[in-house]
Amino acid sequence: MHRTVLGLSRLLLLCALLPLGACSKPASEEEDGGMATANISPYNHTGDHIGQLYVNGQWGGNSYAYGGGGSFVCCITYPRKWNSKLVAEVKWTTSSSNPSDPRILTWHEKVVPIERYEKSGTTLNVHFLPEGQVRLLITNLSAGHPDYPGPPPPQAPPDWPPWEHAQSRQDKPLAPPKLAEH
Structure with a gap:
């Protein structure tokens, strides 16, 4: 009998406190002042190597x-x-x-708008596009997902990398061997 009363008391207390929790903001929003965090993930849509990148001073890795x-x-x-x-x-x-090229670094800097998002996401996707263009998207999706709001994943041209597809200028073209005349 004592266990039944104790269990019933706990259930009533839980039912009384449950509506109070529904009226308050989640603790994380109160503590962070409406701020969220996201990981940085670079996408390189160019033929250049990106040796290092920073977003608002925070190191964001590199991208081939x-x-x-x-x-x-x-x-x-x-x-x-x-x-x-x-x-x-x-x-x-x-x-x-x-x-085989000398490693000469060129620094770039740009202030970029963060594209519209309806809800907070876990990743800031940084898309480096041709001609120095950059797009920033905060999302839970990756490039390639059907609902991803940004560009598709980077795709190299068919002849990439060009130095592996070009014949060396020093090499003479191969000719078929001459057959001996009988």
């Missing part, structure tokens, strides 16, 4: 030519609610992807 999206670096802080003034400063280096 026509690659990316498979790794994450922690992290940036951003507002849970998108606004039209939301931008990030992106800095990155590029160099030739050809391993």
